[in-house]
Amino acid sequence: MNDSRLVRRQSGVALWRQIADRIRAAIADGSYDETGMVPPETVLAGDFGVNRHTVRAALSALTQEGMLRPVQGVGTLILRRERLSLPISRRTRFTQGVGEQARELSGRLLDHAEEPAGAAVALALGLAPQTPVLRVESLRAGDGRGLSRSTAWFPLPRFRGLADAFEKSGSVTAALRAFGVEDYVRVKTEISAVHAEPADLVDLGLAPGAIVLVTQAVNADAGGGLIQYAVSRFPADRVQFTVEA
Amino acid sequence: MNDSRLVRRQSGVALWRQIADRIRAAIADGSYDETGMVPPETVLAGDFGVNRHTVRAALSALTQEGMLRPVQGVGTLILRRERLSLPISRRTRFTQGVGEQARELSGRLLDHAEEPAGAAVALALGLAPQTPVLRVESLRAGDGRGLSRSTAWFPLPRFRGLADAFEKSGSVTAALRAFGVEDYVRVKTEISAVHAEPADLVDLGLAPGAIVLVTQAVNADAGGGLIQYAVSRFPADRVQFTVEA
DNA sequence: TAGCATTTGTGCGTATGTATG
DNA sequence: ACATACATACGCACAAATGCT
Numbered sequence: 001m002n003d004s005r006l007v008r009r010q011s012g013v014a015l016w017r018q019i020a021d022r023i024r025a026a027i028a029d030g031s032y033d034e035t036g037m038v039p040p041e042t043v044l045a046g047d048f049g050v051n052r053h054t055v056r057a058a059l060s061a062l063t064q065e066g067m068l069r070p071v072q073g074v075g076t077l078i079l080r081r082e083r084l085s086l087p088i089s090r091r092t093r094f095t096q097g098v099g100e101q102a103r104e105l106s107g108r109l110l111d112h113a114e115e116p117a118g119a120a121v122a123l124a125l126g127l128a129p130q131t132p133v134l135r136v137e138s139l140r141a142g143d144g145r146g147l148s149r150s151t152a153w154f155p156l157p158r159f160r161g162l163a164d165a166f167e168k169s170g171s172v173t174a175a176l177r178a179f180g181v182e183d184y185v186r187v188k189t190e191i192s193a194v195h196a197e198p199a200d201l202v203d204l205g206l207a208p209g210a211i212v213l214v215t216q217a218v219n220a221d222a223g224g225g226l227i228q229y230a231v232s233r234f235p236a237d238r239v240q241f242t243v244e245a
Numbered sequence: 246m247n248d249s250r251l252v253r254r255q256s257g258v259a260l261w262r263q264i265a266d267r268i269r270a271a272i273a274d275g276s277y278d279e280t281g282m283v284p285p286e287t288v289l290a291g292d293f294g295v296n297r298h299t300v301r302a303a304l305s306a307l308t309q310e311g312m313l314r315p316v317q318g319v320g321t322l323i324l325r326r327e328r329l330s331l332p333i334s335r336r337t338r339f340t341q342g343v344g345e346q347a348r349e350l351s352g353r354l355l356d357h358a359e360e361p362a363g364a365a366v367a368l369a370l371g372l373a374p375q376t377p378v379l380r381v382e383s384l385r386a387g388d389g390r391g392l393s394r395s396t397a398w399f400p401l402p403r404f405r406g407l408a409d410a411f412e413k414s415g416s417v418t419a420a421l422r423a424f425g426v427e428d429y430v431r432v433k434t435e436i437s438a439v440h441a442e443p444a445d446l447v448d449l450g451l452a453p454g455a456i457v458l459v460t461q462a463v464n465a466d467a468g469g470g471l472i473q474y475a476v477s478r479f480p481a482d483r484v485q486f487t488v489e490a
Numbered sequence: 491t492a493g494c495a496t497t498t499g500t501g502c503g504t505a506t507g508t509a510t511g
Numbered sequence: 512a513c514a515t516a517c518a519t520a521c522g523c524a525c526a527a528a529t530g531c532t
Contacts, residue, residue: 007443009518011452012262012306014508020257021440028439051510061257083437088488190330192485193438193456195258195266211438211456240437243333243488257508259519285497296521301498317498318529 007048016057019048023062024237027078037075038068065207084147086234088243090185092217101142107170110137110203112163114156121153124218124229132156136163139203145238146204152230159227176227183222190216193236204235211236261302262452264293268303269312269482273328282320283313306452329392331479333488337431337462352415355382355448357408359401366398369463369474377401381408384448390483391449397475404472421472428467435461438481449480456481 007018023038032038038059045052059076062068070076084101116130125133133153140148152172154162158179165175176184196210206212212233219228268283277283283304290297304321307313315321361375370378378398385393397417399407403424410420421429441455451457457478464473 009509012259012265012519014257014259014518016508017257018440022442025439025442053511054509057508085435186488189488190485191436191458191488192328193458193481194270195263195456211440213436213438236438240435243431243434243436259507261519287497298522299520302519315498316529317527318496320497 007050015048015050015054016061019044019050019055019058020061022048023058024067027067028083028237032078035075036078038078040075061207081145081238083237084142084239085242086239088186088189088241091183092186092189092219105142106140107166108139108141109163109167110139112136114160117153121229124216125153125155125226127155134159134162136166138166146206146235147239148232148234149200149203150230150232152228154228155226172228181221181227184219184227185222187218187220187226189218191241196235200233200235204233206235213239213241215241259302260293260295260299261306264289264295264300264303265306266482267293268307272312272323272325273482277323280320282322285320310452328482329387329484330487331484333431333434333460333486335430336428337434337464350387351385352411353384353386354408354412355384357381359405362398366474369461370398370400370471372400379404379407381411383411391451391480392484393477393479394445394448395475395477397473399473400471417473426466426472429464429472430467432463432465432471434463436486441480445478445480449478451480458484458486460486 007015007022009015011018023044026032027038038044039047041052041055041059044055048055059068059070063070063076067079067081068076069079082101113135114132115135117125117127117133119129121127121133122129122131127133134156136150136152136154138150138152139146140150162175162179165178166172169175169178192214194212194214196204196206196212200206200210200212204212213236215230215232215234217228217230217232218226219230221227268289271277272283283289284292286297286300286304289300293300304313304315308315308321312323312325313321314324358380359377360380362370362372362378364374366372366378367374367376372378379401381395381397381399383395383397384391385395407420407424410423411417414420414423437459439457439459441449441451441457445451445455445457449457458481460475460477460479462473462475462477463471464475466472
């Protein structure tokens with residue numbers, strides 16, 4: 001195809017991690033669907049131009065992630081797991097969009113507090129800086145895998161006590177309805193991507209070096225009032241977004 | 246907002262690279278806008294809990310990228326801080342959305358060929374597999390930095406010769422207009438993120454381990470006919486997406 | 491002009507991690 | 512499992528440039 005080297009040395013990223021990333025990508029795009037297995041270690045070593053030990057380190061990392069299962073004398077089996085597709089529509093509802101794709105969904109309240117709005121939060125919600133807001137930290141999982149880690153801010157005093165309502169129902173939509181918000185729509189969503197931070201590794205069960213998709217969303221009620229600013233972090237190897245017309 | 250998160254050792258990603266990524270992100274989100282400089286090396290070393298040499302390795306990488314300029318006795322000046330914001334609207338036009346944010350924009354045709362549609366392309370464009378399509382590879386840059394690497398497929402024979410029109414104008418919109426498409430809209434866009442591949446490193450000028458945002462977009466003409474399927478790759482540290490209502 | 495604090499630049503010895511054969 | 516080579520990270524020390532008093 002081309003003459004550029006497949007993996008680079010002295011780049012600050014160990015060869016075994018670069019190779020693990022490329023094998024993960026190859027699995028995701030279906031390159032190994034025919035056999036359901038990763039090619040033999042010696043073949044991979046030849047393909048990437050590295051020693052077999054290095055390939056084994058990469059496969060070991062992927063096995064640790066639960067993506068592969070090596071079987072002596074047979075090969076390395078791929079434990080297939082599809083990437084969830086989260087729709088970003090005018091009415092974005094997490095549970096609704098994912099319901100059909102994952103068997104078991106859960107939402108858990110991690111933390112909440114009333115505090116003065118920082119610069120970014122105040123700007124997003126159209127408030128004066130230092131105006132009191134409610135901060136809610138939550139975690140979502142599906143089929144036993146972490147799917148998102150969110151921090152949301154709501155204006156006060158309107159939504160005082162919303163965290164309790166969320167904890168009971170496990171749903172933002174239900175909690176908002178308890179506060180008289182029958183409907184809400186997306187005003188703006190920003191999407192970017194960064195490397196996972198240590199907190200992501202713990203909360204979402206990721207491996208170091210993993211990629212996290214970050215959304216910053218502003219939601220408004222039916223009257224156009226800004227009711228929520230949320231920063232959410234999604235594991236990029238488990239989640240993708242779809243924007244439909 | 247809090248910085249209790251440290252940096253992970255023995256993760257296959259060198260500390261200096263993790264730190265470089267975090268400093269790049271901090272520059273992008275405006276954390277250092279007040280001074281226009283990165284904090285002193287000794288302070289960064291303390292914050293990250295590493296040796297000053299390690300911080301220097303990170304700063305050296307960012308200097309190499311053209312993002313910083315160290316001045317002995319003064320500090321380390323920040324040269325570039327903006328992350329381009331690409332709007333994803335019903336009518337997505339690359340040039341239009343970015344025009345105000347970058348001084349100098351360029352589009353370059355890398356390659357094009359007529360070929361039978363693969364499974365993914367046929368599915369996206371609603372064609373039978375193996376139907377001939379036109380594949381166009383292109384590269385976009387702004388202010389001397391690579392912004393996107395796209396592969397687009399168009400149905401044949403309707404768009405035979407479109408690559409030439411694109412090469413002359415540097416604009417997909419203009420090229421399509423030459424083929425009688427006065428208007429087109431986004432039908433669907435999928436957004437995901439992966440680690441940069443060797444081709445990305447070369448075409449976009451990225452460092453190994455960098456993150457690439459990937460969009461898969463389907464566009465239709467005014468009559469609803471599917472005219473384009475495009476897979477585009479954007480450097481995540483230079484680009485973010487905004488989805489507005 | 492001289493002195494001082496701050497900040498980046500450089501050297502060296504050592505321990506650990508990564509990759510090969 | 513072992514031996515080898517190189518990259519990474521640390522700790523300490525000192526030099527050089529800048530800005531201020």
